[in-house]
Amino acid sequence: FEDFEEETTREMILEGKREDGRAFDQVRPITSEVGLLPRTHGSAVFTRGETQVLVITTLGTAEDEQIVDGLAEEYSKKFMLDYNFPPFSVGEVRPIRGPGRREIGHGALAERSLAQVMPAVEDFPYTVRLVSDVLESNGSSSMATVCGGTLSMMDAGVPIKSPVAGISIGMITSADKRLLITDIVGNEDHFGDMDFKVAGTEKGITGIQLDLKIRGLSLDIIRETFERARTARLHILELMKATLPASRETLSPYAPKLLTIKIDPEKIGKVIGPGGKMIRKIQEDTGATIEIEDDGTVYISCPNGDSAQKAKEAVEAITEEVQVGRVYTSEVISIKDFGAFVEVLPGQDGLVHISEMADKYVGSVNDVVKVGDMVKVKVIGIDDQGRVKLTMKGGLNPEIEANIPENTERRREGGRDGGRDGGRGRRGDRD
Template sequence: MEKKFRLPEFGYEVTIGKFANQADGAAWFEQGGTVVLSTVVSAASSEFPGFLPLTTDYKEHWAAAGKIPGGYFKRESKPTDKEVLVSRLIDRAIRPLFPENYFNQIQSLSTVYSVDKKHLPYTLSLIATSIALVTSKIPFLGPIGAVEMHRIDGKWVIDPSYQDTLRSDAKITVAGTDEGINMVEGRMDHVVESEFIDVLFIAHEVIKKQVAWQREIAKEVAREKEEIVDAFDWSLWKNHVDKFLTQDKLDLLFIADKATRSKAFKSLKNQFLESLKSEIEQLDISLTFVEYIFDDVLKNKLTNQMFVKNHRLDNRSFDRVRDISIEVGLLPFNHGSAVFKRGNTQALVSVTLGGGQDEQKVEDVVQDTLEKTFMLHYNFLPYSVGEVKPLRGPGRREIGHGHLAASSFKYILPNAEKFPYTIRIVTDILSSDGSTSMATVCGSTMALMNAGVPISSMVSGIAMGLISNDNGEFKVLSDIAGIEDAFGLMDFKVAGTDQGITAVQMDIKYKGGLSRDVFEQALQQARTGRLHILGEMQKVMTSPNANLSHLVPHIVSFKIPKERIGSVIGPSGKFIKEVIEKTDTTIDIEEDGLVKIFGHPGEKLDQAIMWIKTLAGLIEPGMKYEGKVKKITDFGAFIEIVPGQDGLLHISNMPKDLKVDYKDKLKVDDILKVEVVDYDNVTGRIRLKLS
């Protein structure tokens, strides 16, 4: 039966029971002219998977904005980076909110069918997914709400229109339940910690209203939830592990070295499996299940032991950052490079500077085609964790980590007029033990400065964690290692300068909601750690190199009158193409008249600059050219000083020995050195003399 629900305060309208009725849950969600359909389907897992097999996808139809896809195939194909990022946003918000013993396959799909360019579909898709889940048979510990907070003209605005977001200098996406926040992601122009926490709790008040509305929807739809069958007797096997993991065994796992600790973990697990081998075989219990229970109980016991011992598994104090080493300029033929190592995490970063032709053009459903002059690509290589794995294209995690690191520099990079280069950063993770995205941030800062990119401030990043014991006490961990990411209740990445936060990503597994003082402690500890890392970076470099590498082609930029752009380009691009071909340069002209010429320093680059300025009418007496004779007349000769631009060498400006018989001495296509005598910027006439 079709039912409609409205939340007038936010302009929400959701329809249940009309669309996609063979899905376990479906929500047709509207706000203004933006329409999203979110569906969820579950299926029993054939074997125990050892993790929650949740697949989350977000798709944008080009028809939603009245567009046809570019390219040869003219249809939607592999997910765009933005679709991957929104998919991850939804996944990270809903994944912690399923029962710990629920392991059915789940597929969530949100499809954007209409966009009015006022109401953005991203957080709407997350809310619609929550509604689809709470009105389905799938056991879900939500609902959840989501908002986008933007700082516009110094004030924080809740879910502004698309046009208003273009003026925003900070964007923070917040999701959570009525109990607390469980997912945050954002980029910002130096937000201080106290302001950031205020924004989170303002957003949470809105989320509470969204959640209350969804509870009313779930109550009226009244869908019965499927029963979770305990096929393995969880309590029995948890008891087995609990008895096995005695204090002396746990003590053996507190080891500083990762490789040695990993061997100790593996040995302990093998001992446990061997001790119950006959029972496992007799009951035909999934070995994956037994290992999962072992890891789950071990995680809880080790966490409690950290509180007792007052230090972490690698024997660090809770606020200690691992040892850091940094090297810059180690790749001799790169424009800039750095290697950043923190503990066992090592990132090799390179910077390449290019021209306008190297900009990345990105088609977008909501916006017009974007031209990106800054790219950051993150590669997580299998050998970084000692694995054998085929190399494929970048996965969702790699796209997400690269996006987070790139967001850290959005308000740090120089503008196009000051530094008209296209910048590409590539990070290869050579060794991984947690915090690789933040190592990417730190390594990228050093590589940018090594390349001579005039960034306004140095950026560092740190990953924070959170653990809790059986007494409900919390400890915040600085610079978490890989194992702490898996064991902890929170993964909280913060990047910024000494002036404030520039990017953040937070995932909270704790379902009860965290208090303000926990956030305050985490952010203050993160700031202390971030500044410590910044200090280590400043021991190597404190500011960008004054000069670019000699390997970097130069970019010269200047403005020409907008009304003269057509004169420079010429019919069907004839003039500009000829200049590019003859000077071996790359030339870009923006709509506002900004010209960027990219080429190696020398005569040809100088020639290209002179030619473009001439075509644009930026001509002054005394300018000299090597011109070609185009036409000989009774009153002189017309000389092409640049492609598409002629000047008159009048007979009166010729030397005496040439005036008498210049018609015989000069031939068409002869090359002459000439100098501008006068230029009329109204008529465009140029008078020349021989130089």
């Protein structure tokens, strides 16, 4: 019976008739919709005739990259597409198991076709995963996945370079005749001589796959196939643009917030801290996740945009260089007889000598500041060993100066107080 069905189908097409009544260059009716699943980061349903796919986009961070460990050198992928072809999509009843050769091949074709328009990591550092579930199939579900994947990513706010659409071109041949068929259905694929899948944008092709049952194709047939595919592709792209003209300007509120900054690779250790102490503290304080690449690229991600910004500011503060002449608001971290150490920037402290604490004489450091106080300090110098010298003079802390006890004023006449070596301090402590 199948032989009779094949012979009848081929004869009917060669006589100028298709089983669904379409012209040979006509695409099946197309409908599409985006944003069906509000809780996902992006979603789209693309329907072409009796072929329908649901494509969901999920955005992740660098931790979500796929590590590929094969025969070649290990590498990671920031964009991946999974294609599922459940048995109910073609009216079959069988167990749903892991992906087979067909699913892997179709997914790889759709992934390669879309990978060409993905934004650069510098512009969009997210990891992007697409999952295409075929809901019904009567030919060319892989090219429907390309179309649905484009719309789903645009719905998620992925700034793709250009929309991509795909189409399958078939062919029926006889001893003296050859016919190209646009947008083939299942029987035309099964009983035909060619299934030439072509995906691309308005300007060019991003992916092709050829299944052939005859000995080969001439250059004329290839040229004609590409031109037929181009015409159909432009038609599909126009319909897709009517659904969603461009990528959304904002991401889903449920997508992780991801910021990227660049630091000096030599300062990576400073951000991480001894045993990871510094980076853990930032993550605990802000709730953000921080990942650092060897080239100094820092990825900061968290569900809340404010937390990501706070983590970014903390990293920038650690890697920032202390500048002479600049005023900083700093915390007092320890007190000595000769002055106070303050944290100018995270991980960078400096000394305010007792003689630089106020515009008037100070008898004891404890009369001016205590551990944990926040004070304004000005950088007056950095020595060859990187030690930072600070001052609180110049009216930087008027409230603190106003509270210095009057009995600490230097007595210009009479004896000196015994505890301060004449109020001058020990020479070795001052240097």
